[in-house]
Amino acid sequence: MTEELCDSATTAERLRSIAAELSDRFFEREDVVRTLIVAMLARQHSLVLGPPGTAKSELARDLTGRIEGAALWEILLSRFTVPTRMFGPIDVAALSRGEYRQIYEGRATTCDVAFIDEIFKCSTAALNETLGFLNERLYHPENGGAPIHCPLISAITASNELPSGEDSAAIYDRLLVRLEVGYLADPSNFAALVRSAVATPVPQVRTTIRLSDLQHAVSTAVPAVDVPGSIVDAVCTLRAALRRQELIASDRRWRQSIGLLQASAFLDGRTAVEENDLAVLTHVLWDSPAQRPTVEREVLQMINPDAKEALDLADAIDELEAQLDAKAGQSREALSQWAIHEANRKLVTAGKKLEKLRADAQAQGRAVASIEHVLGRQRAVHARVLTEALGIDASTLQPGN
Structure with missing residues (x-):
C-alpha cells in the first residue's frame, strides 16, 4: 500500500511538472492546461472552444504526446466523415476472400487518448458511434458483431464555434469540461510570442508520464480521494444558488463533477477534496459562454470570501x-x-x-x-x-x- 501511495505521489508530481512546462510554453493558458489534466485524471472529456489560431491543437498534441506508451488518435472531423474512417476501415484483403472485417489498429477503437478537432462537424452517419465512443467507450462493428470495448481514458476536443443543431448538441452534452480560449490579451505575452518566432530554439525540459502510471491514477488513486461531508454540502449549496438564477445542470453532470474534484485534489498531492478544488466547476456548469461569468462568480465566492x-x-x-x-x-x-x-x-x-x-x-x-x-x-x-x-x-x- 505504501508503494502505491509513493507511486501516486510521483505521478501527481510529474503531472504538475508537465502542467508547469506547458504553461511556460503556452502563454495565458495555465488554467486551461491544469483543467485538461484534471479532466484526464477524472476519465472525462473536455472541449477547448476558441477562434482559429489560438494553439488549441498544438496544446492538445503537446499534452497527449507526453504519455509514454499511450496509443494516441487524432482526427479532423467534417460533415462527410464516415464511421469507418474513425473506428476502422474495411479490410480489403479479407473482403476479397469473402470475409467482412475492419482494421481497428491506429483508430479510435484502440486509442488510450484522443484529440478530436472540429468535434461539432461530426457527420450524421458517425453521430451514434461517436456518442457511444465518448459515453460508454463502445464501438459497434459495421458487420453487426459484438460491441468492442475501447480503452479510451479521455478525449480532448476542439471547436471554433458552439454546436448549432440537435445532433452536435448531443455531443456537447458529453463533454463535461468546457474551456474558452482567446487571443493573447497581455501585450508583453504577445511580444514574447513574436520573439519566440525568430529566436534560436533552446532545448527544453520535457517531462513525461508512463501510460501505466496514468491508468493507475485514473482507476485507483483518484477514486480513493476522500470527499468530506462539507464538500457535499458546498456542492448542494452551489446547485441551489445556480438554480435561483435559472442555471440548471443535469444530475449526471453534477455527479460526474465529483470525480473532477477528486482529480483536482490528487493533482495537488492531497488525499481529500478541499474547497479550493471547487474552482474547476467554473468550467462545468454552464451551457453558453454568456453564463460562465455567473457560474464563476458563484463558485469563487463560495471558495473565498475575498x-x-x-x-x-x-x-x-x-x-x-x-x-x-x-x-x-x-x-x-x-x-x-x-x-x-x-x-x-x-x-x-x-x-x-x-x-x-x-x-x-x-x-x-x-x-x-x-x-x-x-x-x-x-x-x-x-x-x-x-x-x-x-x-x-x-x-x-x-x-x-
Whole structure:
C-alpha cells in the first residue's frame, strides 16, 4: 500500500511538472492546461472552444504526446466523415476472400487518448458511434458483431464555434469540461510570442508520464480521494444558488463533477477534496459562454470570501477594456488624456487592491487562485492601455509598475 501511495505521489508530481512546462510554453493558458489534466485524471472529456489560431491543437498534441506508451488518435472531423474512417476501415484483403472485417489498429477503437478537432462537424452517419465512443467507450462493428470495448481514458476536443443543431448538441452534452480560449490579451505575452518566432530554439525540459502510471491514477488513486461531508454540502449549496438564477445542470453532470474534484485534489498531492478544488466547476456548469461569468462568480465566492471584491474589481477592469476598444479610431491626444486621467489611475488602484487581497488571503491560509486570475486580467488590460493609448512598451515593465 505504501508503494502505491509513493507511486501516486510521483505521478501527481510529474503531472504538475508537465502542467508547469506547458504553461511556460503556452502563454495565458495555465488554467486551461491544469483543467485538461484534471479532466484526464477524472476519465472525462473536455472541449477547448476558441477562434482559429489560438494553439488549441498544438496544446492538445503537446499534452497527449507526453504519455509514454499511450496509443494516441487524432482526427479532423467534417460533415462527410464516415464511421469507418474513425473506428476502422474495411479490410480489403479479407473482403476479397469473402470475409467482412475492419482494421481497428491506429483508430479510435484502440486509442488510450484522443484529440478530436472540429468535434461539432461530426457527420450524421458517425453521430451514434461517436456518442457511444465518448459515453460508454463502445464501438459497434459495421458487420453487426459484438460491441468492442475501447480503452479510451479521455478525449480532448476542439471547436471554433458552439454546436448549432440537435445532433452536435448531443455531443456537447458529453463533454463535461468546457474551456474558452482567446487571443493573447497581455501585450508583453504577445511580444514574447513574436520573439519566440525568430529566436534560436533552446532545448527544453520535457517531462513525461508512463501510460501505466496514468491508468493507475485514473482507476485507483483518484477514486480513493476522500470527499468530506462539507464538500457535499458546498456542492448542494452551489446547485441551489445556480438554480435561483435559472442555471440548471443535469444530475449526471453534477455527479460526474465529483470525480473532477477528486482529480483536482490528487493533482495537488492531497488525499481529500478541499474547497479550493471547487474552482474547476467554473468550467462545468454552464451551457453558453454568456453564463460562465455567473457560474464563476458563484463558485469563487463560495471558495473565498475575498472573491466578491476581486470579482467586482474584475468587472471594473472589463469595463475599462471595453472603453479602450470603443475608443479605437480616436485621436492619440484624446486617447492619451483618457488613459492618463482615468484608465491608468483606476487600473493602478485596482492592482494595489488586488495585491493586498492576495497578501491578506495568503496570510490567513486561504486560496488565492481567483485573485491571481483577476490580477492577471488587470496586468493584461493595464499593459494594453500603456501600449495602445500611451505608446509605452509595456513588455519592458516589471509586474506592479
